[in-house]
Amino acid sequence: MPWPLEIRGLKAQYGDKVILEDLDLLVEKGEILTVLGGSGCGKSTLLKHAVGLMEPAAGTVKLLGLDLLQADEGEKKEVLTRTGVLFQGGALLNSLTIAENVALPLEQHTDLPGAVISDVVRMKLSMVGLFDAAGLFPPELSGGMRKRAALARAIALDPEILFCDEPSAGLDPLTAAGIDRLIRDLRDTLAMTVVAVTHEMASVKLIADRVLMLDEGNVLFEGSLAEMRESNNQAVQDYLARKAPAAAGGTGTLLAALHCEEENK
Amino acid sequence: MGEAGPRLSFEWLPDESRPRELVLRGVLDKVSVPAVYKALRTKILRGVSLSIDLENVERVDSAGIAMFADLLRSAKEKGCALKVSRLSKQAGHAFQVFRFKSLSEAVTRIEPPYLERKGQDLIEFLAAAKELLLLCADTFTWALTSPFVRRPYRKGAALEQAVILGSRASGIVALISFIVGLTMALLSATQLRTFGANVYVADMLALAMTRELAPLLTAILVAGRSGSAVAAEVATMKVTEEIDALRTLGLEPVRFLIVPKLYAITFTQPLLTVISAIFGILGGMLIGMLLLNLSPQTFIHQTARALILKDILSGLLKSVVFGWIILVVGAFNGFRVSGGAEGVGRVTTSAVVQAIFGVIVADAIFSLLFWYS
Ligand SMILES: Nc1ncnc2c1ncn2[C@@H]1O[C@H](COP(=O)(O)OP(=O)(O)OP(=O)(O)O)[C@@H](O)[C@H]1O
Ligand SMILES: [Mg+2]
Numbered sequence: 233m234p235w236p237l238e239i240r241g242l243k244a245q246y247g248d249k250v251i252l253e254d255l256d257l258l259v260e261k262g263e264i265l266t267v268l269g270g271s272g273c274g275k276s277t278l279l280k281h282a283v284g285l286m287e288p289a290a291g292t293v294k295l296l297g298l299d300l301l302q303a304d305e306g307e308k309k310e311v312l313t314r315t316g317v318l319f320q321g322g323a324l325l326n327s328l329t330i331a332e333n334v335a336l337p338l339e340q341h342t343d344l345p346g347a348v349i350s351d352v353v354r355m356k357l358s359m360v361g362l363f364d365a366a367g368l369f370p371p372e373l374s375g376g377m378r379k380r381a382a383l384a385r386a387i388a389l390d391p392e393i394l395f396c397d398e399p400s401a402g403l404d405p406l407t408a409a410g411i412d413r414l415i416r417d418l419r420d421t422l423a424m425t426v427v428a429v430t431h432e433m434a435s436v437k438l439i440a441d442r443v444l445m446l447d448e449g450n451v452l453f454e455g456s457l458a459e460m461r462e463s464n465n466q467a468v469q470d471y472l473a474r475k476a477p478a479a480a481g482g483t484g485t486l487l488a489a490l491h492c493e494e495e496n497k
Numbered sequence: 498m499g500e501a502g503p504r505l506s507f508e509w510l511p512d513e514s515r516p517r518e519l520v521l522r523g524v525l526d527k528v529s530v531p532a533v534y535k536a537l538r539t540k541i542l543r544g545v546s547l548s549i550d551l552e553n554v555e556r557v558d559s560a561g562i563a564m565f566a567d568l569l570r571s572a573k574e575k576g577c578a579l580k581v582s583r584l585s586k587q588a589g590h591a592f593q594v595f596r597f598k599s600l601s602e603a604v605t606r607i608e609p610p611y612l613e614r615k616g617q618d619l620i621e622f623l624a625a626a627k628e629l630l631l632l633c634a635d636t637f638t639w640a641l642t643s644p645f646v647r648r649p650y651r652k653g654a655a656l657e658q659a660v661i662l663g664s665r666a667s668g669i670v671a672l673i674s675f676i677v678g679l680t681m682a683l684l685s686a687t688q689l690r691t692f693g694a695n696v697y698v699a700d701m702l703a704l705a706m707t708r709e710l711a712p713l714l715t716a717i718l719v720a721g722r723s724g725s726a727v728a729a730e731v732a733t734m735k736v737t738e739e740i741d742a743l744r745t746l747g748l749e750p751v752r753f754l755i756v757p758k759l760y761a762i763t764f765t766q767p768l769l770t771v772i773s774a775i776f777g778i779l780g781g782m783l784i785g786m787l788l789l790n791l792s793p794q795t796f797i798h799q800t801a802r803a804l805i806l807k808d809i810l811s812g813l814l815k816s817v818v819f820g821w822i823i824l825v826v827g828a829f830n831g832f833r834v835s836g837g838a839e840g841v842g843r844v845t846t847s848a849v850v851q852a853i854f855g856v857i858v859a860d861a862i863f864s865l866l867f868w869y870s
Binding site: 308309315317320321325336341385485486489 | 743
């Protein structure tokens, strides 16, 4: 039984700029892994490598046991139909309605009759609370609605592994909790493996079996949430405490450089 | 004593001690900064050390703080000192809120990117050429195999595209061809009339339109209209990650987006070219009637005699190739986009320019081939 996701020695870069360095990650079947880390630290980049959209500068990525960059078209397609991806910006096709977006993978990759497809679509939309938006086009939705529609599309084929880039960002706490519940339920019923990028500690608490925290291209922490709380790494604790990093130089470095003898009274 | 608008005054203390002392009063913000900045910078560039009193400043905003960062940088370069002697409470706060992460960030000068890489242009050009060839190969392979694969992509997409690429362009193609035909006839009418060879206007137009002008005019219009649209569509989809999304859904973007358009344009381009030729000849006929005493019957009869099947076929063949060039160049530019909305605009423009260039080069090659055959 291969790992659903197996990343070894991954180095990611844009041009000459290295984003991730020597990253190892194994994700177990049926596990929910949340990826945390500061804005711009490379979480979305990691997901893009995981699903074969970017070529690693070094190292290997195996998705459901297959190295997508080595595989032929048929194998690749087969693995991708068992994979769901929710992009950070939703990435719904703007020329299709919400329902057509969700139906697309079903039409392309299954032999289900049209009537069943449309029922699956309506069910998935209902699960994310968008039953009434089926006929709208993506630009007609709010940001949070687009996110949810994209999630419906990502789970259209009941994938074995689901990648979510900030599934609950921009949602109110109630809707966000609903999405978290949905992700958990899917995992429980289908033994779906989930890799979710998130910033919401509330969400991490609710869904995470394991947490991966990135910082400046490296893994800062890996383990359960309980272990994370116990960690004696300062950056991890600051993240949990939502504490802004101390301002360097205390009173403002510029002022210090201007040699102000008499400081703020 | 100086004034920077009604809200800020600055006063140089009289004694010529070093550093020169300066007292600011009033509001140091984005409105008053330009004048103060100029005055202080002039001093610093002369190598004068300054000590500035901010005790009496009511309010400092981020522009005021940024000014100090820049002045400090200049002072360092000149080797003179810049000090703040006293601070008002608000100014002290402002220095803490509007801060750089570190002093080095504050005083680093951002160098404008310079054009260092001429040698890279060639490499980039070759890489782009390779990409273009790969895209061509992809497009045509998918176009040939798609109909035979079990599940066709998006039923009706080709028809939908044919409407977009073809029927909506027919009006403008007809109109412009009519005007060009009219102009051509007008130009030659004067000459032909002196020879009493009026009726040959029809021959001239029949030849020029079918063999050369109709395919070219149509291609230029379609490049401007649809080539740009294809580039913009693909580029926008790339920017919004829709292309990535298609890939993760196991759908090949070229097959999904470009191939239906290829089918469509293969039919619409010759069709539009026929429309163009007909309307061009009609334009000539109008001139013939009005200025050359040619009855429509004579004109049509003469045109029919002048039309050669080979010319018509070669015109249609050309038009198909032009359509392909427009489409592939548009798609290529779309996939090549980088950056956001601005990048979309850039590739759209270059799609049109390159497509017209490609069409004209191809036309020249065709002319050579037909010359020898
Ligand atoms: N297409 C690109 N070209 C060049 N650099 C990029 C590109 N995309 C991202 N980057 C850079 O890669 C780094 C990581 O980006 P990424 O999108 O992975 O961050 P992230 O962790 O997902 O951040 P966020 O939480 O804000 O979404 C950033 O510094 C960004 O500037
Ligand atoms: Mg991201």
